[in-house]
Amino acid sequence: MSFRMPLAGWRRESIISARMNRSSHDDTIAALATAPGPAGLAVIRISGPESLALADRVFRCAGLKPSERPTHTVVAGHVVAGHDVLDEALLLIMRAPRSYTREDVVEIQCHGGLIASRRVLRCVLAAGARPAEPGEFTCRAFLNGRLDLVQAEAVNDLIRARSDRAAQAAVEQLEGRLSVRFNEIYDALIGLAADVAAALDFPDDELPPPVMADVLQRSDRVKKDLLALMATWDEGHCLRDGLLVVIAGRPNVGKSTLMNTLLGKNRSIVSEIPGTTRDTIEESLVLDGIQLVLVDTAGLRDSSCPIEREGVRRARQKLEKADLYLYIVDASQPQHPDDIKILQNLPSGQCLVVGNKTDLGNKFELPADNNMPYVELSLLYNIDLESLINKIKTFISSKLTMGHGSFVAISERHRDLLFKAFEQIVKSNELLKEGSEEVLVLAAGHLREAAEIIGMVTGKEYHDELLKSVFSKFCVGK
Ligand SMILES: Nc1nc2c(ncn2[C@@H]2O[C@H](COP(=O)(O)OP(=O)(O)OP(=O)(O)O)[C@@H](O)[C@H]2O)c(=O)[nH]1
Ligand SMILES: [Mg+2]
Structure with a gap:
């Protein structure tokens, strides 16, 4: 009798449905990307398929229209609402996929100040853009595969950093240093779950001892890696x-x-x-x-x-x-x-x-x-x-261990998920030690569950609620 469960694609449906819900991406969003208030400059960021057409509507410049210009170019001109000139500005064009969101992005660099920049934003919204939600640009960058969830969170950490070291830690996280650790654990758990499931095809009732010993040793290593990461919470906090x-x-x-x-x-x-x-x-x-x-x-x-x-x-x-x-x-x-x-x-x-x-x-x-x-x-x-x-x-x-070799520091969200994954591995280890065929099915299930939880840390696995809770902590315009 085989208890093998399909390993590949066990969460694909929910992943795909979440992807569809969150990011149909057929709308174009806009927001003030700089802090409101008196300032020399303000940046209005626009992202989505209509960005360039929208720029044609609100921006007047000599020569080619914005939509006819190549990517990564800047053009000087005026933001206009009908015949009225609202501001003198620069327009930056970044065509997909070479942009922050991997969509067509246009940024208008206009005069700062509460009223001046709001007038430009209102004009962009009137021309067809939707006001962006908090963190929506970064969320799109995540959904389009530019960043994983841990790197996306680092963007927010960097913006909010109030000390040099916090900023440095955020930059390192943004570069993927922490993601690598999570991905290694994820891969190890997927491998373990697959090996336990494969062992169920052995003719005997019992998993052969060398295989069993190897699986237990590897899952102990994962447990240690999880504990080491959890210990970095204090520093992250x-x-x-x-x-x-x-x-x-x-x-x-x-x-x-x-x-x-x-x-x-x-x-x-x-x-x-x-x-x-x-x-x-x-x-x-x-x-x-x-x-x-x-x-x-x-x-x-x-x-x-x-x-x-x-x-x-x-x-x-x-x-x-x-x-x-x-x-x-x-x-x-x-x-x-x-x-x-x-x-x-x-x-x-x-x-x-x-x-x-x-x-x-x-x-x-x-x-x-x-x-x-x-x-x-x-x-x-x-x-x-x-x-x-x-x-x-x-x-x-x-x-703080920062500055002493490989530095990573997890957040509260990461810690909560790591703890849940850890619990699953403990359960799986107990079952693996018993070793009978029936319990191996359950053990494989716990290992998959642990992998799924780690996947939620990096965003390999996600659902709408998870994205909402991560990106609602961002400011509008990032
Ligand atoms: N001689 C002396 N007086 C001090 C010293 N430090 C503070 N004081 C005085 O002690 C008094 C109380 O100081 P605070 O800083 O208000 O004390 P606190 O603990 O905040 O008091 P509460 O708010 O009432 O609980 C003030 O008159 C201070 O000037 C010190 O080193 N030497
Ligand atoms: Mg006092």
């Missing part, structure tokens, strides 16, 4: 979202002073009255090429004031999400029981204890069983601030 650094401590210890000192500006109110900061205050800062999201919080204490209580609740909420805690104590005073209690509940690997106000004395000591790094300083007199900054830098570099 730091690069994409920035490190969330929460400044916490009891009232009046100098939290807002530290916030302002690190930012180099007077962002938080500082006063000698305990309980000054009520809300959480967030600001971005780039340190060592990494974006930090710095948060000043209300001093942690029990209060009868409902506003302060709300502030403390918000502070605690931020504490739950922090990547790094800067916990400040008043070093001129002996240990306060509240500090000891709070510190016991903070993860030691993510916490720096800052003893402030050393200009007033030095009575504080960390409990003997606390092995968190401790820095003493005086923020008021700028004494020993460097040692705190160095400790923060050490923490940042412990999070």
